[in-house]
Amino acid sequence: MIEVINLCKSYGKIKAVDDLSFTINQGEIFGLLGPNGAGKTTTIKMLTTLTKPDSGRCIINGIDVVDHPLEIKRRIGAVPQENNLERELTAYENLHIYGMLHNVTEMKEKIDEALKVVDLWDRRDSIVTGFSGGMQRRLLLARALLPEPPVLFLDEPSIGLDPQIRRQMWDIIRKTKIDGRTVIITTHYIEEAAALCDTVGILSKGRLIALDTPQNLKTTVGEYVVEFLNDDGKLIQRMCQDNDEAHELARHGEDGVTIRKSNLEDVFVKLTGERIG
Amino acid sequence: MRNSLAWYPIFLKEMLLFRRKLLRLGYVFSAMIMPIIYLGAFGWGLGRSVRIQGTDYLSFLIPGLVAMSSMNNSYSWVANALNLSRLYFKTFQVFIQAPISPSAIMIGEVLAGMVKGLFASLLIIIIGLFISSAHFITPLFVITLLLNCFLFANLGVITGMRAKSHEDTATYTNFFIMPMAFFSGTFFPVDKVPLFVKPIIYILPLTHTNIVIRKSSLDYEGLISLLVLVVYALLLFAYGSRLIRRYSE
Known part of the structure; x- marks a missing residue:
């Protein structure tokens, strides 16, 4: 140990x-x-x-x-x-x-x-x-x-x-x-x-x-990520706890919304507001 | 491997690298070139017309060049190799992370430096035997040569450990090694220097090497100089080991 x-x-x-x-x-x-x-x-x-x-x-x-x-x-x-x-x-x-x-x-x-x-x-x-x-x-x-x-x-x-x-x-x-x-x-x-x-x-x-x-770690911050571009062309990411929540959020979103599983980079971004790479 | 032989892998590594370097002619020439220039410029130039301490100048000069060459090579190869391996290649860290004592690292590095110093000295000795009729190789000569290599290899470790960059090693060389090469009795007896400079000259270890290495047998003056060299060597060894023990990035 x-x-x-x-x-x-x-x-x-x-x-x-x-x-x-x-x-x-x-x-x-x-x-x-x-x-x-x-x-x-x-x-x-x-x-x-x-x-x-x-x-x-x-x-x-x-x-x-x-x-x-x-x-x-x-x-x-x-x-x-x-x-x-x-x-x-x-x-x-x-x-x-x-x-x-x-x-x-x-x-x-x-x-x-x-x-x-x-x-x-x-x-x-x-x-x-x-x-x-x-x-x-x-x-x-x-x-x-x-x-x-x-x-x-x-x-x-x-x-x-x-x-x-x-x-x-x-x-x-x-x-x-x-x-x-x-x-x-x-x-x-x-x-x-x-x-x-x-x-x-x-x-x-x-x-x-x-x-x-x-x-x-991924479960803690949300297993799914909903991503879309806002009016200024900036990538917006929303963490969701499950697939249903992600799809619900995506339905209300704009065109070009994607849903993917979260990774450790998302965990890092969520916790620090910065990116690793 | 027994603790008493813990230094051997470090020595072996340096010797494997040294063997590869020897296969390059440039290395051998670089070890020989400066002493040969001095021999040509001072020895043959002044040798026929000048007599010093009851002998011709060439016979006076050769033991001094052996001392200088052993100093330069024992010191430089250790200082440069250690500094590069510590700061740039990071190979020194392999020794620090190995389960061996700091003194084992010190012994391995110093013995490797001594071999390089002795190799360069041997080239001068061989040339000296060809061009001079003087019998300068005595047991005292050999002991002094070994002690000189040991002492300056220790100083090389200290420089290699302390220098903060590779350029920094040149500063140490310019301050300590270069003055010693010229003012410690290599080219002329130290009793010829002005009185006020003498205390400084006698602090320099190479001065004592030059005193002993030219003696055919050990007299009182030689004994004192030999003791000075032993004390210097032990102090430098202890300080080098301490630097390795306190190593931290």
């Missing part, structure tokens, strides 16, 4: 994370959803020992992150937002160095296995510089999985990938949720949070504004 308690981090006058508290149950895929600058990466950096919080606590499986960083590092894997592979080393060398740093035993077998999971085994002896963005993201994931950590952090795992490759990445991420592994994802992609996460925390300006399953 992961507990985040009253976590705060500021950079100068900017509050990147502002009194953040939530709990993540073991074995779930937990998503932190929000626009750029919402505080998602800063939160992940504090949970993975890269950034020291100003105040508050992070506890992973009963161990305090600030008080016992070495113990935490033995239990977590992290895929950062940016590619931090050694570009001039091969895929195998990257995993080998990482495995040594994390005391991985039966190294060769586990590297082979990790590379096969992400479909890069046939490129194991290629220099990383020649890899596409998608291949580099997959290799980062293989590297994080190598020590078989019980907790895995993925910071924007499919950022910059085209839709088809992104879906492949999602399939691999779903597979990582084995043996009770807890997976924490940050994303600003609505579809990614909806497709992968058991629970979603919505962040805005460093604060948690909602936390629930994707379905419950």
Whole structure:
């Protein structure tokens, strides 16, 4: 279980994370959803020992992150937002160095296995510089999985990938949720949070504004959206709790009214008045 | 892996990268070019006509160039590589997130810097053996060379950790490394400098390296300089480890 308690981090006058508290149950895929600058990466950096919080606590499986960083590092894997592979080393060398740093035993077998999971085994002896963005993201994931950590952090795992490759990445991420592994994802992609996460925390300006399953979040604000253009050409959206309410509203509306199911972007707009993307 | 060997993956990574760099001729030439220019300009230019400390100038100059070259390369490669990996490539964060101690990271980085410094020094030593008849390689020479590489690789880690941008590393180099290269007894004995400058000269660690590296056996002056280098090295190692321990983004 992961507990985040009253976590705060500021950079100068900017509050990147502002009194953040939530709990993540073991074995779930937990998503932190929000626009750029919402505080998602800063939160992940504090949970993975890269950034020291100003105040508050992070506890992973009963161990305090600030008080016992070495113990935490033995239990977590992290895929950062940016590619931090050694570009001039091969895929195998990257995993080998990482495995040594994390005391991985039966190294060769586990590297082979990790590379096969992400479909890069046939490129194991290629220099990383020649890899596409998608291949580099997959290799980062293989590297994080190598020590078989019980907790895995993925910071924007499919950022910059085209839709088809992104879906492949999602399939691999779903597979990582084995043996009770807890997976924490940050994303600003609505579809990614909806497709992968058991629970979603919505962040805005460093604060948690909602936390629930994707379905419950949508139910809370309304499962259906009625959209139409007003006289000024501005898109108007009305949230409705059910299909009947949506059709009733649409009947009284003007031409060009559409009804669709709500998504997490609608939840974010309803709660903050702003858009994620 | 045992705790005592926790530094090894960091060292290994640097050596794998270094091996690839060695395959590019440009790297080898860049390590050699400045000392060769100095050898040509000062050594051959002044070597035949000037005698210093009872020996010809070339024999005086070569150990100094070895000291300078070991300083430059141990320092620069660590400072630049660490700074780039910390600020731009973010590969340093892999070490920070690994379950190893800050001193293990420090040892790995410093040993890698020493290898690069020793490699550059070896090129100068080989050239020196060809062009000079002096027997400058003594056990004290080797110990001093290793200590100098260690000391400046530590300083490289500190610069790599403290510099706020890659351009910033040049500021550190211009303030600390460049003056040392020219005023610490590489090209002329420090007793030739004006009296009021001497206290500053004797603060610089390369001055003490140049004193010891030219001695055939350890006398009182050499012992003091050796101790100064050891104290500097330990202090810099402790400070570098502290910077890594307190790392936070």
